[in-house]
Amino acid sequence: MGLIEPYLPDIWLFIIGFFLLYYAVADGYGLGVGILSLFARDEEERSIMMESIESTWHDNQTWLVLLGGMLFGAFPLFYSLVLSSLYIPILLMLFGLIFRGISFEFRSNSDEKRTWSLSFGFGSLIVTIAQGFALGGLLSGLPVKDGVFAGSVWGWLNPFSVLVTAGVLGGYVMLGSNYLILKTHDEIQQRSYRISLLSSIITLVVSVTVHLRIVAMYPHAAGKWTHPPDCYAVWAFVLLAGIAFVLLLVSLEQRREIAPLFCNMGIILFSFVGMSVAMYPYMIPNVIASPLTVHSVAASPDTLWFMLVVVMVLIPLILTYTGYKHRLFRGKTTESGYESERGHG
Amino acid sequence: MESLVDHVTLSRLQFALTAHFHILWPVLSIGLSLFLVVMEALWLKTGNIVYYRHCRFWSRLFLVNFTVGVVSGIPMEFQFGTNWAPFSVAGGDFFGHMLGFEAAMAFMLEATFLGIMAFGWNRVSPRVHFFSTCMVALGSSLSAFWIMVANSWMHTPTGGVFIDGRFVITDKLAAIFNPDMPWGVSHMWLACIEISVFVVGGLSAWYILKGRHVDFFLKSFKIAVIAAIVVTPLQILVGDGSGTAVYEHQPAKLAAIEAHWETNPPGEGAPWKIIAWPNKTRQDNDWAIEIPYALSLITTKSPTGPVRGLREFPAEDQPPVLLPFYAFRIMMAVGFLLFFLMLWTAWTWYRGGLDADRIMDRKRLLLAWIAAVPLSYIGMETGWITREVGRQPWILYNMLRTTDAATNMPASAVGGSLLTFAVLYPLLFALFVYFAKRIIAAGPAEAVPPPPEAAGA
Numbered sequence: 099m100g101l102i103e104p105y106l107p108d109i110w111l112f113i114i115g116f117f118l119l120y121y122a123v124a125d126g127y128g129l130g131v132g133i134l135s136l137f138a139r140d141e142e143e144r145s146i147m148m149e150s151i152e153s154t155w156h157d158n159q160t161w162l163v164l165l166g167g168m169l170f171g172a173f174p175l176f177y178s179l180v181l182s183s184l185y186i187p188i189l190l191m192l193f194g195l196i197f198r199g200i201s202f203e204f205r206s207n208s209d210e211k212r213t214w215s216l217s218f219g220f221g222s223l224i225v226t227i228a229q230g231f232a233l234g235g236l237l238s239g240l241p242v243k244d245g246v247f248a249g250s251v252w253g254w255l256n257p258f259s260v261l262v263t264a265g266v267l268g269g270y271v272m273l274g275s276n277y278l279i280l281k282t283h284d285e286i287q288q289r290s291y292r293i294s295l296l297s298s299i300i301t302l303v304v305s306v307t308v309h310l311r312i313v314a315m316y317p318h319a320a321g322k323w324t325h326p327p328d329c330y331a332v333w334a335f336v337l338l339a340g341i342a343f344v345l346l347l348v349s350l351e352q353r354r355e356i357a358p359l360f361c362n363m364g365i366i367l368f369s370f371v372g373m374s375v376a377m378y379p380y381m382i383p384n385v386i387a388s389p390l391t392v393h394s395v396a397a398s399p400d401t402l403w404f405m406l407v408v409v410m411v412l413i414p415l416i417l418t419y420t421g422y423k424h425r426l427f428r429g430k431t432t433e434s435g436y437e438s439e440r441g442h443g
Numbered sequence: 444m445e446s447l448v449d450h451v452t453l454s455r456l457q458f459a460l461t462a463h464f465h466i467l468w469p470v471l472s473i474g475l476s477l478f479l480v481v482m483e484a485l486w487l488k489t490g491n492i493v494y495y496r497h498c499r500f501w502s503r504l505f506l507v508n509f510t511v512g513v514v515s516g517i518p519m520e521f522q523f524g525t526n527w528a529p530f531s532v533a534g535g536d537f538f539g540h541m542l543g544f545e546a547a548m549a550f551m552l553e554a555t556f557l558g559i560m561a562f563g564w565n566r567v568s569p570r571v572h573f574f575s576t577c578m579v580a581l582g583s584s585l586s587a588f589w590i591m592v593a594n595s596w597m598h599t600p601t602g603g604v605f606i607d608g609r610f611v612i613t614d615k616l617a618a619i620f621n622p623d624m625p626w627g628v629s630h631m632w633l634a635c636i637e638i639s640v641f642v643v644g645g646l647s648a649w650y651i652l653k654g655r656h657v658d659f660f661l662k663s664f665k666i667a668v669i670a671a672i673v674v675t676p677l678q679i680l681v682g683d684g685s686g687t688a689v690y691e692h693q694p695a696k697l698a699a700i701e702a703h704w705e706t707n708p709p710g711e712g713a714p715w716k717i718i719a720w721p722n723k724t725r726q727d728n729d730w731a732i733e734i735p736y737a738l739s740l741i742t743t744k745s746p747t748g749p750v751r752g753l754r755e756f757p758a759e760d761q762p763p764v765l766l767p768f769y770a771f772r773i774m775m776a777v778g779f780l781l782f783f784l785m786l787w788t789a790w791t792w793y794r795g796g797l798d799a800d801r802i803m804d805r806k807r808l809l810l811a812w813i814a815a816v817p818l819s820y821i822g823m824e825t826g827w828i829t830r831e832v833g834r835q836p837w838i839l840y841n842m843l844r845t846t847d848a849a850t851n852m853p854a855s856a857v858g859g860s861l862l863t864f865a866v867l868y869p870l871l872f873a874l875f876v877y878f879a880k881r882i883i884a885a886g887p888a889e890a891v892p893p894p895p896e897a898a899g900a
Contacts, residue, residue: 153562156513168547169539174536177531178531181525188521193863400612416551
């Protein structure tokens with residue numbers, strides 16, 4: 099333990115990063131499908147879209163619960179500061195999750211399918227926008243004094259966070275359309291190819307702008323781009339993200355079915371890691387007072403060690419059974435979909 | 444007392460509303476998932492299609508109930524950070540990772556296998572399906588375990604030291620196995636089973652009373668009665684043990700629950716108030732109907748055992764009295780009523796009154812089972828009021844006050860979210876009732892063919 103102890107918060111940052119990434123990708127495509135369902139032609143299309151994620155959206159969303167719990171345990175100060183200072187977007191997200199969460203089960207029991215499809219679509223949209231503003235608010239910097247948030251309850255609302263929200267919206271729509279390419283065919287699939295291309299380009303432009311703004315706001319982040327050895331890592335990941343983006347465009351052009359989703363995951367992975375390296379060791383950037391580092395917001399070493407041991411056993415287990423389930427429900431969704439197999443008892 | 448509109452009071456109201464609403468759903472998820480395990484096991488063992496139809500029928504109700512539980516549960520986890528930031532910092536070292544364990548060990552398991560349980564009938568073999576149902580049941584009970592560990596620790600925070608406004612763990616196991624934990628976990632888990640037993644039994648009684656699918660629901664009714672024979676007396680015993688733990692570790696809370704103001708002098712017994720009107724300003728009861736010696740007898744098992752009165756504690760450390768006092772009495776009354784209902788039913792069964800051709804005439808018994816459904820929920824909710832209001836004025840017992848633990852933010856922000864919850868949750872409740880009524884009105888499907896590769900058939 100002695101050798102590892104000084105790095106425990108960093109190890110935990112890595113684990114939390116993994117949870118966040120898994121959530122953003124897995125629930126990201128679910129939320130994207132939800133937003134896209136608002137633009138479906140008819141109820142039959144909405145039905146196919148919802149059924150494409152019906153059996154797995156719930157465990158994908160559960161990564162958010164996992165993320166919340168683990169963040170609370172490993173970085174209590176970060177958890178409390180971020181959630182309390184971003185009160186309005188976080189509560190908005192919770193309300194959105196309610197509408198989205200009830201839509202599947204209530205829809206299957208209701209004659210008013212349309213009402214619940216809309217609950218799913220708008221719920222997903224609210225959750226996405228709320229997450230965008232929360233991320234934008236965090237990246238704008240949270241004024242913290244003596245371990246307590248000292249800013250305004252509306253501090254998360256600014257032009258920069260609107261831009262970040264646009265990026266999150268674009269990113270989820272991109273994921274959602276690449277997922278629909280994999281899970282559907284004919285009309286919806288063809289349309290998804292076009293939407294994927296369009297949203298990819300929008301997301302790229304927005305992300306680049308967001309990164310430039312971050313570099314301009316935080317000198318420390320700017321330094322990471324120019325000073326060795328950190329700059330090698332930052333540029334390497336930017337390069338990898340760029341390659342993944344080009345591969346995505348190629349796979350869309352060639353009408354591939356599986357590749358776009360995986361290229362999309364690559365883009366998110368590489369740009370997320372690149373951004374994290376640029377931000378490290380600060381978890382809460384702050385332009386006014388001193389920013390908070392990974393080590394200052396972490397729980398006590400004992401707790402981190404105990405949690406680490408438990409999580410090291412649990413993560414492989416979780417990945418095994420969720421993986422099994424994703425395999426179980428693989429394949430295309432059609433009009434008859436899972437609905438026919440559902441049966442009624 | 445703070446004004447009604449300050450951020451602390453509003454955050455407390457929001458937590459009370461969201462917690463009381465949320466807990467309505469997991470109790471049934473926990474108990475009903477175990478019931479589903481039993482029914483599916485019976486189906487696999489006997490090959491009797493009736494059990495398979497029971498699985499399909501009850502799992503529809505289970506899913507609607509589970510859905511409301513999930514969407515109302517996620518706000519619980521995030522509220523500690525949003526509304527109780529100082530508590531999250533002070534207690535996060537322990538409390539946070541209990542919630543993390545719950546998510547990683549229990550909720551993820553439940554959420555993943557629920558998908559297979561609901562949509563996998565034709566995708567997996569009956570054995571794998573049964574395994575999935577078991578994992579859902581295991582996940583939901585494990586979830587209750589971790590949440591109750593975290594909650595018990597707020598009542599009896601052991602295993603660490605409180606320095607500079609933060610609880611630092613020195614002994615993880617002592618924190619997990621805190622003095623209240625065995626009682627908190629078992630009392631609540633039994634409550635989940637007890638409520639589910641009366642929901643299954645009560646709904647079955649309703650169908651029998653209506654003369655619909657009498658043979659079918661007689662099976663589930665009898666299983667509920669057998670479970671009630673075990674659970675209802677056990678819950679009273681565990682409740683008594685839980686009370687003794689409160690006596691030992693939270694004396695001010697016990698005194699408040701019993702509206703017991705003055706410590707009984709040596710050689711004299713403390714009386715138990717059946718009903719009273721506590722008056723905090725006078726530090727006494729305005730009036731009370733008492734049973735002599737009974738409080739000493741119940742809590743210390745000796746007629747003259749000493750029970751500390753509320754006056755021994757400074758006024759600022761005293762919990763509210765009226766609410767825990769009456770909530771406790773309602774909970775206890777419910778516990779005994781359910782116990783007597785079990786006795787009545789068992790006697791009727793013994794006399795042959797539950798036979799298919801005679802049970803229809805037992806209208807009063809069946810009506811009592813239907814009434815037991817809301818009653819059992821009322822028992823659970825009043826139990827929680829007793830437990831949590833009795834913990835006041837502390838959020839972390841004797842360490843951190845509730846008033847110091849709320850996020851400092853504009854009251855308008857908390858008011859806005861509270862109002863939204865206050866609109867959304869009754870709506871959710873109404874929607875649940877609407878869909879549950881549809882499922883119940885439709886009843887079990889007559890001819891559901893089991894999956895093609897069904898075992899035992």
